[in-house]
Amino acid sequence: MFSEQQLSGIVQQITENYKNEDIFYIKSGQCMPDRDCIIHIMLRLRQIMFPGYFDDEYLGRTIPEYFVGHNILRLYDDLSCQIKSAFIQVSPEDIPEKEIEQKTKGICINFFSSLGTIQKYLVKDVEAAYNGDPAAKTRQEIIFCYPGLLAIFVYRVAHELYKMEVPLIPRIMSEYAHSHTGIDINPGAQIGEYFFIDHGTGVVIGETTIIGNNVKIYQGVTLGALSTRSGQLLRDIKRHPTIEDNVTIYSSASILGGDTVIGKGSVIGGNAFITDSVPPGTRVSVKNPELEFKQKKASLSINELFD
Amino acid sequence: MFSEQQLSGIVQQITENYKNEDIFYIKSGQCMPDRDCIIHIMLRLRQIMFPGYFDDEYLGRTIPEYFVGHNILRLYDDLSCQIKSAFIQVSPEDIPEKEIEQKTKGICINFFSSLGTIQKYLVKDVEAAYNGDPAAKTRQEIIFCYPGLLAIFVYRVAHELYKMEVPLIPRIMSEYAHSHTGIDINPGAQIGEYFFIDHGTGVVIGETTIIGNNVKIYQGVTLGALSTRSGQLLRDIKRHPTIEDNVTIYSSASILGGDTVIGKGSVIGGNAFITDSVPPGTRVSVKNPELEFKQKKASLSINELFD
Amino acid sequence: MFSEQQLSGIVQQITENYKNEDIFYIKSGQCMPDRDCIIHIMLRLRQIMFPGYFDDEYLGRTIPEYFVGHNILRLYDDLSCQIKSAFIQVSPEDIPEKEIEQKTKGICINFFSSLGTIQKYLVKDVEAAYNGDPAAKTRQEIIFCYPGLLAIFVYRVAHELYKMEVPLIPRIMSEYAHSHTGIDINPGAQIGEYFFIDHGTGVVIGETTIIGNNVKIYQGVTLGALSTRSGQLLRDIKRHPTIEDNVTIYSSASILGGDTVIGKGSVIGGNAFITDSVPPGTRVSVKNPELEFKQKKASLSINELFD
């Protein structure tokens, strides 16, 4: 065990750090939004979107209005509480609580009013996945298991809050999806209908990306910025590409830059690295002669490249 | 809070959506398989495979038969319940429940009878990982921590159920592994013994892939289809490559196409992009001259490529 | 249900496997370290590092010493218990328990004494992320949500234990971060201050990597070994690159080999594949002419490449 001196020394060091940095102090009387609660809200929204898949509430029952109405009432409380906390954290101290509550109320009503529309989008996303993946046996399998659909669901919910400038919460949501699927869609991105991400691990879709309808994306695709070395100076500038309708982007392709536009119906091959616009209907592929083939020697030493 | 009108409007919208789509209705009197339960089954199977690592049941005790027998009896109940649910979901309504129960019973008995063999494979997979990774200090570390082994364990279990055409459940299992490891092995793939995946994030192994013995794969490797634009028409066609014995595939290499065969003992270099077969004993590497090197200017503007 | 014969046959098979392999037997009277407990310790350390973010303990209260002191005392018990278990697992049977306890105690005191310093590093890592990402709205968002910061936090804690040669536990910690972020930093790597990983999925940083100050890394970057086919023979040899101060490495670049040095202030472009050293101040980019562009035909057959 510690001696008394060792222990109080350690405690001293850490509390000293607290004093020296603003990020450790949270405004008195207020708490930060609660990550677990936000994720829980999201998962319960998913239960409303797809009843019977993620809980034991199925639609063979009488009067589904009770199920939906009850859950929306409860979610209202939880979500408005989190949104209020988030606004208080980022607002100047002299903004009256009443004002924040008023803003929160408006946002919540708008948000819940958009759920029906989000649900319609998701039904189309399921369809896109079913049509796009020969390994999919049923639509149920997609709803139940596909990480791509989870990521898109979370994005569609988070994007709604992002549009209303709710701080922190959209990002907490999208990082939940990122963590569970390896798909990192910034809630600021704008994405059309019938969107499908297959496998998905390593996909990055930046904040100012615009994606049209009926777009299909594979694992490892980056829709990114050319460079972000200028840091916070670039905020609010379009840094990420535009992908028009009916485009397919195969695995590990990178498409970078705010002015880069991939024209309608184009197909971008795997591993392609693109920093300039591509006209509609173009098929872009990595050229073949980039590889070299050698017959392996009988025995290999440690220092050899690639084995 | 909502006005009464707002609330009932929102509820209306969502319940309207329910009515318009088949996917929201689950057959009366039946529930979907339970994702959490399936994952729990899988984790308890892992406890039987590697006693003492993931629970407090260790093998210094008298009569290990009690431990194994008791747990298999309990898992039988849980698994057969889930399999039955899965079959009911995908079967026509007029198939009698008795018939489904009979089929489920047969599958369960076969499945549990295969556990001993799966366990033997896993012991070899641990060995492959230990021999293949200089950073591995002990075999225990591999069992305990290596995401590659988790993914292979899940695959070996899920593949057994896939072979017996159990719906939904193998995919739920493999997506659990995908979510936790970033490794996406379709349960339909056929994989030999002494298989090792290092690091693993971003690995994709498609449904019709065939992998021989003693194969080693690194993070970001795709064993994929050339194209899946034809969607459900491609179902049951071999769309993914064949990897023969003793092949090593380094990070982020892509090997695509159902006719593509990587011959015995070949080594595929990192980032290689391969759509044609490679003869046995070949070393394939990305050619060097693809990069350009510039001395950086003193100052950089936002619009420059790569910084 | 099983017949009695089937069931005892299955049990027989598995218990037979137990007998044939050393890895199933854990030393009598001792248990393995507990994965959940270790992860819990780590998450509680994070609460001390960033009070108010991950629990309801905020610093507006009187006398923060109580909070820190109490938690460190409790963590001491839990951590020392796990470290002791880990040492017992890997030590020869004749080492007296007292000796292991003595070693454990010294390690714990050193570890807790380093927390203040780790915390200072983390504050700088937050700063690096804020300055480096135009999508970051506030420093709080980074602490709360950024997977890169989680991975670095876990690394900094695990590295401290790695340096003191604690078995198993650093790896359990780093695989937790790997699973949640897709970022795989071996606890043996040496990493300077102001480190930032953006998006992060697919990043691999090998055991003998050395990274200077103010380095920025994007998703999919591999800092790896050229080859590990020689397996355990390579243990303790420097197999991974050195990255000097102020280097930026864009997405999916691979830098391989123990002798490879990326000189100060260099910028490595996305998808670059590097196996030789790069002098200071170099900008390395993938050459443009590697792609080919075709106008798509009107109709497509299944067998065509890339669609």
Place this chain on the structure above:
Amino acid sequence: MFSEQQLSGIVQQITENYKNEDIFYIKSGQCMPDRDCIIHIMLRLRQIMFPGYFDDEYLGRTIPEYFVGHNILRLYDDLSCQIKSAFIQVSPEDIPEKEIEQKTKGICINFFSSLGTIQKYLVKDVEAAYNGDPAAKTRQEIIFCYPGLLAIFVYRVAHELYKMEVPLIPRIMSEYAHSHTGIDINPGAQIGEYFFIDHGTGVVIGETTIIGNNVKIYQGVTLGALSTRSGQLLRDIKRHPTIEDNVTIYSSASILGGDTVIGKGSVIGGNAFITDSVPPGTRVSVKNPELEFKQKKASLSINELFD
């Protein structure tokens, strides 16, 4: 640890017992009702009866119909599942499951249809408690804290199921209340409105007791049978007393026998022991001269009575 022989000996003994007794064998393919589930159902019914007291569902919200409707739908599933199990346990094996399901359905619909009436009774019971106890500060305190009200609530619910001859479940419910309050009301008893039990520990109200309106009972009161030595022969015979309207029974009084009637408006004093009927308007008290008073001696030996 056990030797192999000791362990298998112990196991042998217990499994031998199993074989010798019917009570250990439960009909194949069926499980017993689930105690925890039944208690949970009861507690959720209490939340419907008194919204806002035992969960966070309060009635300031819009459209309380959603709350009630949703919860009743969910409780229907749970309760009908438990009732079905209970009937299967006690029915001959040749009764078809369909028939039991039909009966269960009817019972459930009746039961839920009686909830509104039960709720009205409970409101009156709260009133009786408030008026009857000078220590009660508010009606809320009674709903929140009074064990007497909990016991009456459970009784009123369980009695409804008892009337419809549901096996096992009413008793499981009443024993829950017994355990938490020390008040043992057999679900078969018939109890009028405005019933109040103060303190309550030790109260026993037998199966064939009849209690009128506006009756008040204190701790330790027994409304019991004269003798039950004849055991199962007495089943269905009225063995417990009748208490008419407006009666008060003070603490630890015993009223025994199926023919014993306590007439309207009577008051039974504490500790009274009554085995014969009492006419209306009677005040019964324990006579005073039953005690003896002695001045204590200066010193006391161990063998003295009462000190």
Place this chain on the structure above:
Amino acid sequence: MFSEQQLSGIVQQITENYKNEDIFYIKSGQCMPDRDCIIHIMLRLRQIMFPGYFDDEYLGRTIPEYFVGHNILRLYDDLSCQIKSAFIQVSPEDIPEKEIEQKTKGICINFFSSLGTIQKYLVKDVEAAYNGDPAAKTRQEIIFCYPGLLAIFVYRVAHELYKMEVPLIPRIMSEYAHSHTGIDINPGAQIGEYFFIDHGTGVVIGETTIIGNNVKIYQGVTLGALSTRSGQLLRDIKRHPTIEDNVTIYSSASILGGDTVIGKGSVIGGNAFITDSVPPGTRVSVKNPELEFKQKKASLSINELFD
């Protein structure tokens, strides 16, 4: 399942009840105190009072101040939140929240300042139990297991809040003890030091009881009111007896009435029923000749009294 009509009929009935009764409506924007939270606070106070007995916090550690200080800070938040809720529930709507917060703060500080004194009382209560019960093997057994001590602990905590006129919460606390021990001590009672209750089931100690030092009470003892038929009119009048120092009251004795005083050092025998004062030093016992003994007949019929 319900028909739509049945279901909405049931819902209608219950929501109609809601509208007709005040007790169902809780003031808008406020919630009731949380029973589980209050009980949790109480149990954590017990951990501070007796460290090491009810959690794993023992006093062999360095610097116990950290343990105590940290826990008091956390309890302050929880308790003040509950007290505030309780006051809001019972206050007129026009009392400003600030005022309630101010009052709550004062109460909390007083309450926590009294903990040291409560703890000293409890140490003496343990001593009284150890000396008073020959079945007690150690003082630890008393702290760990004795329901009497639990009831006294809860009383001493609840009484402190009762004195400061905190609504609802003291009663919630005392009913917790009542439920777990069968001992019902109203938090308004005044009880001196060295108090011991043996066995305890059925003990009732009324709101205006006064108990001196070194008093010992057995199971089933009632310290009650003569009559409470006048209900709320009796509020705040002394209705329960006074028990002076060094009195012993044996099992099932009843002592009733606000003017009844049991003088110093008296001993009240089991089953005694007392409604008048008893002078100091008196030994009161139930007279012997109250029983009749019969030799039992050979055979017994159902209708016989007492068998």
Place this chain on the structure above:
Amino acid sequence: MFSEQQLSGIVQQITENYKNEDIFYIKSGQCMPDRDCIIHIMLRLRQIMFPGYFDDEYLGRTIPEYFVGHNILRLYDDLSCQIKSAFIQVSPEDIPEKEIEQKTKGICINFFSSLGTIQKYLVKDVEAAYNGDPAAKTRQEIIFCYPGLLAIFVYRVAHELYKMEVPLIPRIMSEYAHSHTGIDINPGAQIGEYFFIDHGTGVVIGETTIIGNNVKIYQGVTLGALSTRSGQLLRDIKRHPTIEDNVTIYSSASILGGDTVIGKGSVIGGNAFITDSVPPGTRVSVKNPELEFKQKKASLSINELFD
């Protein structure tokens, strides 16, 4: 919130108390037995005794030996750990741990070897309850719900440990039953077969009580000591009565004193208060003329006795 001074003042007071009392200090490096764990052990023993009633383990399965064997192995670990802790707490510091472990091992093996016998007793106790209670519909109802059976089960387990002089644990067990049933059976009592307690609340059975076969006891019965004022001096002396075979004791009867013997086949009436021996075959009842009956006056004042 507290000022710094207030807070540290409170902390000071409590830590000061810690220093002044031995009972707060637990031997270094050792923890107390864990109440929750002990109760959990007991409940799992009940699952072995009555499979299918309190968990989902039913005996329609193949090979019940697996169920029993597995659970006994796990319980062995948990129980021996608790017993060891209990011995360490009460032993002088210089007793070597090895010795305590040896003693613990012997006790555990004896204890588990007695389970089969305990189970046989319990089967008889169920039979006694079924035959003795006309309200019992089935034997299952008794196992499932009857508090009397729970109390007897706990007693039979705790008594086994009491006989082997295990400290603390038997009492923790019996107080669990006391809390849940209101029945307080000291684990030291000796109780024969076919024992039945009906209703049970308030029953007290003292440490040195001896009870024969086929005895039936009702709620509120005390089998107690005449006086315990001499406290610890009385330890190990027979202070509680002897009840011979076939005796029935009706509700709230008290039988006191170590020399008091209730002879075979006697029947003790409700509320009887007995301090002398009763010959075999005696029927003891409370005499009738102890009550007085008055016609109530029309109106009542507050000061009247009994209303």
